[in-house]
């Protein structure tokens with residue numbers, strides 16, 4: 284039976300970059316992958332067409348799919364919407380929550396061909412390869428109570444940072460297993476010297492550790508982790524942390540590579556159903572110009588093949604094809620060196636296709 | 640009437656570095672500053688002597704002081720204490736809260752003499768001069784309810800991220816005024832696309848803006864701010880943010896300079912009573928060896944003179960003295976170049992004294 288993939292281009296550069304990724308997906312189909320690919324609306328595109336960032340139809344089709352490929356959501360035209368439930372981001376958050384995609388994998392990998400793009404010194408980042416495992420369906424993003432209300436004659440805004448043991452345990456297992464399959468080192472990031480929610484986090488990580496004797500578990504406070512990422516990022520192998528800290532640290536880690544346009548991500552549930560998207564955003568400033576880098580989205584297809592479609596060989600073929608276009612010197616504007624002419628989104632997609 | 644200064648050496652390297660800073664304070668006294676200097680216990684030192692991180696006597700003396708000079712708190716021997724109320728950090732948090740020190744100023748300044756210590760490329764950080772204004776007595780650090788309890792047969796840990804309008808407004812004013820006195824640019828960092836508490840934050844910052852027409856206010860999501868600090872930190876002048884985000888971003892910003900042993904901080908209340916401390920921690924691994932860098936603590940004395948003791952000339956003399964020992968090539972181990980012999984904590988303090 285063929286597997287179902289739902290493509291959600293979203294907003295900004297989303298449509299352009301997913302278009303190139305779908306070409307690769309089609310090439311995989313020609314290479315024997317049995318998939319059905321359909322498209323849907325999410326984010327600002329959902330708001331414009333149906334008044335909501337996550338139309339019922341989109342959610343139903345996402346639930347029925349084996350994997351979702353998402354471009355990006357958001358843009359200035361929806362920034363004035365005050366009701367969080369009606370903003371483009373809610374499309375993304377709603378998919379994560381409704382599909383129970385608690386396990387977010389965000390690699391920060393430095394491509395040797397792009398080493399000079401980093402704002403850090405070459406010796407600090409050469410060979411950088413970190414995997415950030417971020418909890419994605421809990422924590423302060425979804426905690427109740429939340430809101431803005433009147434108290435003692437003034438407004439107060441509040442959110443709740445909350446984790447239950449089972450939520451910590453399941454993301455912990457994802458992270459321990461990831462560390463086991465990689466360099467065997469897991470750093471759990473918390474703020475256990477201040478926040479009770481993260482005291483429990485640390486406790487559960489400690490409790491899991493004996494089940495993974497081959498993994499070396501350490502703990503780090505989030506402020507120190509932010510420093511260490513800048514100071515000596517290669518000390519990390521796998522980092523596991525909650526939703527909010529993961530949002531911040533994974534972006535910082537991605538930026539260490541200097542080429543966030545290269546970085547894919549995966550968000551998985553217990554059944555390995557997954558949503559795959561580039562780490563970067565919708566980049567409204569360059570949308571529609573055909574200059575965006577499609578490689579993060581193409582590499583997200585590779586992650587999809589590996590984690591949701593059990594096709595690791597095809598995943599490797601895509602990754603090798605990306606490596607080879609970089610070797611050929613092809614660069615979109617975001618990763619271009621001074622003096623070299625950047626290629627278009629489409630030309631980059633075509634080059635990967637040719638190298639596939 | 641002479642002003643009162645309470646020195647709280649605390650733990651780890653705290654006693655060594657405050658000792659050098661007190662020498663400078665005494666030199667200021669000889670130069671005409673009318674101050675009384677006394678010492679007290681806080682953090683692990685408070686726990687060891689009185690069983691609590693913030694002894695009543697320390698709190699009473701801190702309240703009666705015009706300014707507090709703090710070394711650092713914490714260490715592995717107290718890390719196993721599970722009750723947050725009994726941990727060394729509680730000494731620090733209790734002082735901040737009880738003295739109402741809501742305005743935390745954390746400069747990230749690159750000393751030209753130390754430019755090569757940064758892990759970032761010289762062109763990215765040369766001339767870096769950011770001031771982070773962090774709210775210090777509210778947000779998730781102090782929000783209620785908080786705790787760990789049993790629900791539906793498992794433990795849950797929870798904290799509350801909460802801000803009231805008046806709390807946002809007063810830190811906003813500190814930040815706008817700081818921006819006015821510096822480069823005229825203020826970036827407010829929030830997560831207003833996800834968290835209601837920070838929607839209110841953004842609203843209040845917007846409301847204040849018309850009162851400061853000479854300051855250019857912008858907003859940035861915290862994940863993007865973490866990226867931009869790595870990518871192009873010189874785009875920032877003053878950053879204002881809440882307690883948690885400020886903890887993370889100020890450490891990342893400090894590390895951009897490569898010499899966190901150089902960075903002081905101030906925490907002020909509405910009466911300009913203040914607590915002054917280095918940005919770095921208690922560094923238990925090098926405690927008692929006489930190798931720690933006392934300059935951040937010495938520069939904290941300069942901030943104290945400027946913000947709490949109305950003695951800006953003396954503050955400048957200290958800052959110039961620090962610049963001159965750096966020019967002389969003196970370096971403690973943390974900022975030493977390969978091939979140069981580091982000086983001791985005491986030798987560094989004496990050198991600043993000689994240059995004062």
Ligand SMILES: CC(C)[C@H](C(=O)O)[C@@H](O)C(=O)O
Nearest residue numbers: 357372375376530832833862
């Ligand atoms: C768009 C936003 C809601 C989202 C998040 O905060 O999770 C994004 O920053 C991300 O990291 O995927």
Ligand SMILES: CC(C)[C@H](C(=O)O)[C@@H](O)C(=O)O
Nearest residue numbers: 476477506713728731732886
């Ligand atoms: C020690 C700790 C409680 C403290 C904080 O989180 O505020 C420290 O990291 C700081 O930034 O001063």
